[in-house]
Amino acid sequence: MIRIAAVGDIHVGEESADVFGPRPEALVEEADVLLLAGDLTRRGQRSEAEVLAVELRRTRGVPTIAVLGNHDYETDASAEVIAVLADAGVTVLEGTTQTVDTPGGRLGIAGTKGFGGGFQGASGAEFGEPEMKAFIAHTRTLANGLTAALTSLDRVAARVALLHYSPIESTLQGERLEIYPFLGSYLLAEAVDRGGAQLALHGHAHRGTEKGLTPGGTLVRNVAQPVLRRPYGLYCLGGDETSCGS
């Protein structure tokens, strides 16, 4: 099995410590890869990314792949955040892919922050004012990028979609219904399903629910840290069951 550790919405600030729990070095024993589902920093500042980089050094070099979240754009310094994380060995995806060779096989990860718009029957459309059209068009562009990235992953044992915004409603249960359109879009679920992912991970919805399925039957996990109530989620995907615990 491929052992995937995942968490989002860690909102690292300059004061943060033990973001991945008191024993982050355990990650190298437990997981083949660490996936970070956005809102890595409190306000997208370089100083916050530097604190995260220090925390990641404690994970002993577990391959780490991330997407940004809305908080990571707050101070218009997302490029600096990405640069700091790159120096720390973290690959940040946006419509792009990363493969990781593990004892359980090659894992292919495609990532996008995603955006909002709502879910089938209660979603916005590219209609009306330019601002509304731009809003939904942005989500559609990111979703199309995710589909293309997933389908480009060749000769992999499993495909995982890594997002910040949610592709489905069921992992939002617990949030107020009125804000669902700001939490994700069905276009992201369509991308996950058309792209052939076996698993989709997202954050963003702190009051949501961990487990769900896309309309096409792809497993979804909301790995926002406030939802998990533990340092990270640990998921074993595919392969030989007996290797999950090793």
Added chain:
Amino acid sequence: MTERDDAFDDPYVPGHLLEALASDERVGEQDLRVDVVGHRVLISGTVASEERRAAVEVVAREFLPGWDVRNLVDVVQRSGPVEREELA
């Protein structure tokens, strides 16, 4: 009466305070809720650190001087056991 005394009768205090908390560089959190009962404002939700929880109250008191501010905000729990889930 000061401008903030008038605010006791302003039905949009919750929305404005939530905006202030999200945009203030000392807080920068959105997972908060504000309820107003008379001249008392109750702030609940979850933030990532104790320092940020304290900052919520500082910012709220600055934004609403003279109000009775009750800080009911929790810090994210991340101490639960890491359990493996085997996915089909």
